[in-house]
Amino acid sequence: MRQIRNVFFTFFAAPLILIMLTTSGAFSLTSKVSPDYIPVNSLYHGSQVVVSGEAAPDEEVIIKFSSPAKKADLHKKGKGGGLLWMNVGELEFKPVSDVYLLYSSQNIAGIVSVEQQDEYALGYDAFRRMLEVSPVSSEEEKEMWVKEFIRFKEKNKIYGVFTGKIETQTENNIKTYSLKVDWPYQAPPQEYTVSVYAVKNNTIQDHRESSLKMEKVGALNFISNMAFNKAPFYGVISILIAIAAGFIVSVIFKGGGGSH
Template sequence: MNAAFRLALLAGMLVLALRQSSAEQLVVALSTDHVKISSSFTGTGVTVFGAIERDAGTISRGGVYDIVVVVRGPDETLVTRRKERVAGIWLNRAARTFLDMPSFYAVHSSRPLNDIAPAETLTRYQIGFDYLAFRAREGRPEPGDEAFRDAFVRLKREAGLYRDAPYGVTFPGSAVFQTTVDVPANVPVGTYRVSVFLFRDSAMLAANSAAFGIAKTGFEQFTFDLARRNGYFYGLICIALALLTGWLAGVLFRRD
């Protein structure tokens, strides 16, 4: 999560806290706070529950509540490359490096985002693919940046790592909401931040957040850590494994 976004969120919460006395509050709970990746992991779903709490002093207003749930995975810096045809061959030429982009980003809402809040608000809290902040390492903006940003989001969506559900948040009760965010198998490990925003009549009334972790466990964790931290030792194990397998096969299938 980049610094600008975190600041904006903090500022928003502060404002909300100041006028808390007469406002709605959000209670958020997750179906799990720990997703474990084991050898049989093929993806899972994390359900976000919540309730809109109104104290006695809350002024009854017209209009309906809107809820937006944003799930952000750990940040990563990615290079977006574009292929061009050179001498009949397609090869990577132009590239943009986008700093600290969410590796996973899901936005679920009770209605399409543009019906819920104006663009300025969505931009401030980085709600929705169209309002994500892109910081290119190349510095100053150049013509054609748009194409790289669009491609970034498109590729992430195709990989199932960026997802949206404009009617994904449902209200089982008048002040109770829920949504299930699908976590695909190729998900990166790390801490996932769940931000929930309450809107009414285009105004943000409350926000709250929660977090869950995604981590490899057992053998997967052990193997991954070993390969990362002791690459050479891990390599030796792989070679030993190869020699053992080869030797066993040679002995088992001996024909002469």
């Protein structure tokens, strides 16, 4: 009897359980970020980052790049004296990420519930709902400055929401996904979080987080450290080098006499 039970489990039940798991969303989402370390040297001009992995065949994939939330203080422009455009004050935005790049296989609003958009900060609508702007006098004014904030960041290529850039392929009941991102050189060196979400039935089924570290290296790192940790020395050395450069060029040119 036990033998019959073992044979049944090996040939029927186990494969059945496996099939049920893979088709019911319990499939284990995987993600890999390559490279996960970007050395920033003096010749750095951006990089290409590939995020790839596997998901269940009936799941949509969302990929988000973000950095730790903080506050941002910016000048706001308006009409000074009712006539001339100029800086008319400051605005504080919080919580905001230095970089916010979101990629999804379909429009976020169509595949994730509003509650989960807010919970996982997915999409500009969620961004608008959770962002605090001060000082503002009304909701309309807040809405206007949030739009401006997004436009300001998008112009620097460090904010963006994109649909359809993730390449997928389904084979043997497994969906493989791949996203190639031109990582912007405007993104400041720090550690970023790459979040991958598997979505089905308007619900996030699973998610994975990886890190992408950008770090200053070599001479660039040396100069940066000196500027912040040995500021007086850095100031004096910079001035001396500038003066020396001026003299050297003067000597090279060997300007003759005379006047205008």
